[in-house]
Amino acid sequence: GEVFQRNVLASGVIPQISVIMGPCAGGDVYSPAMTDFIFMVRDTSYMFVTGPDVVKTVTNEVVSAEDLGGARVHTSKSSVADGAYDNDVECLAQMRRLIDFLPASNKEKAPHWPSFDDPLRRDDSLDTLVPSNPNKPYDMKELILKIADEADFFEIQEAFAKNIITGFGRIEGRTVGFVANQPMVLAGVLDSDASRKAARFVRFCDCFNIPLVTFVDVPGFLPGTAQEYGGLIKHGAKLLFAYTQATVPKVTVITRKAFGGAYDVMASKHMRADVNYAWPTAQIAVMGAKGAVEIIFRQDMNNPEAIAARTKEYEDRFLNPFVAAQRGYLDEVIQPHETRARVARALRMLQNKQVNDPWKKHDNIPL
Template identity: 55%
Template structure:
């Protein structure tokens, strides 16, 4: 005879005699703590854990693990509050037929707070995901550590962090923020590959507004401190932000369709309806010949990739560089591109960090890289230098130099100075480098170069401006003409912009079987 506490909906002393009893227990677990708790969740504009899983996974594919788990904690009234699942739903299912592991906090139970049993369930599903070689998606909606359980709850977070770190670069890890995430709990999402947030309902911060006010005197709202827009635009913590949970989870499904199951597999390919040899003549109108005129690099990417579809990562943070996942001839590629529409496309601290992390993700998961250059250099200024542009720029350089996936670069208009070297030049390991006619690859712009080289001649001339103009023209003719780099083997070919899609697709097809290794080592020591 087995007895169950009344708090889980089974009368004490009730004998478990047949499958009907088990069915009743499972139904109780599915219902959760009750209708009022569900109504309160919906009133906040939030779905329940199981509703979210239903939107994420293919219909009917979810298999739950440890549905009947209960906590063992005593004291502070916990023994009278024992709910099946212990506030987290764990299991696996499929997204477009491919296995995905998931855990979802149930805010209706202890506010989704993590206790010992709760943590053990998450540890188990994380271990299963790594063993099976399948992505892990966490649906986060919890109030942090369960204070009543003390240090055991904190130790539970430690186990999650350790597993996040060990799974990094092994399986894709995606965190979906659907409610509050405070304190140490915020570090697990920060360790994963992608973070999604929903406006108004999700927040992330180490210390909340009350603590901030008490310590610094600053008054700020929860969303103002750690809402989706703050992390999408200012901090860069969030990769994607959406207005509602349904759209957010649909985009998670789309992202998963572009990622491999693990680091031993290639991303999923699809049959392409968009002809690989399609001419991209529209690029001639999209990109002005004058190097100083801005344009939207997103439209260039649309013209090149399959059906004009791509998923931009960190779209609203460090907008002077574009990082995106797309398909070219049905194959997934990672695109890193200057954005002349913002800060003229210069590299700065934020852009360097954004691109470096994206490149490392692509390299970890066997996603080829295509780099589109139109970069005038690094952003000058005291703020950038004192902020560590040297070490942050080195992160981008390190990421490119360390990448072993197929790597192709294309200079659209200009590539000057250290920014040219850092952004996938042939000298740091690009497999193939192309350029459009009219490209300028040089140490710096002609005007700046002439002012440095011919400073004395210009100063002593009777007509300095006329002399400067003549010397600038001479410098361009000798060192910046479109074929200068190609003549020296630094560019493999100068191509017609209308052939861009076809050239890139053919090059990627050739490089698909590329094999490259790194020196034997425990790990590198990247710049921080």
């Protein structure tokens, strides 16, 4: 029991990492559950509150230890674990790599390592990363690897909620936390799982003075009864809360779509982001052209030509970054090839950022 207390008191003071290399069952699972990261070894590690025998006795359900609490289950379904590796040696090697990204405590700034990657490096391939067809996906991980120092990126929860990417990289040798929508999965929409995953990562970065770099291409929140019944409103609010509460430097780059409430949630200016950039391909609006026109001009629905003309008019007027820039919601519209230089400059400018929030015992995040 005392171990749990120590986990709680150390939370947010020092980074806590749990590595599960064998069975972990019963009440013992709650100690790793309260740490910042959990990593497992495939085929040899298990985590569950009640084992297969108890499950069979109580519910008459027959399940193996692997299917009940193996690494695959916890990395892809339950989100209990943040990653899994094939053997103990690889797992420990990756833990050393992760620790290199983290400060020793909340009193220290993010670690600074020597970097041989020019912060002003220009990457012309980014100019063609976003397809001309707005419905065609592209790999956001490619952008992260081209922005980060030496393409070094340590992804967190890679197998869970793949429609959002979270992980650590470096810019100018300093650790940053990357959060990015992934258009290759569900078009990059936000759902309950993605919101929880990103919110927890953002809060960890805020605890340990790690700046946040957010790449946005989000068409909205995932619609449907399954999401609404599953508490999408509460889970989406967690990410909104986490970003707004974070006092670390926050730099946002909108690469393509940023629609509706999802635009707000993804580190917009309204959520106290410090520097907000957009590529010329950015589309910042309440919703996409087709949906907006069908609502606003419902009376013309039987006239395809009128609808097409209205859609074109909406696209030309609103689906660009310049309306938002005119209103001060963007700091600048930048060329994709200069993204690394602009992000590096913004982080340099913000490295001594100070925020004075009103005193409170603690917040009441919508858990």
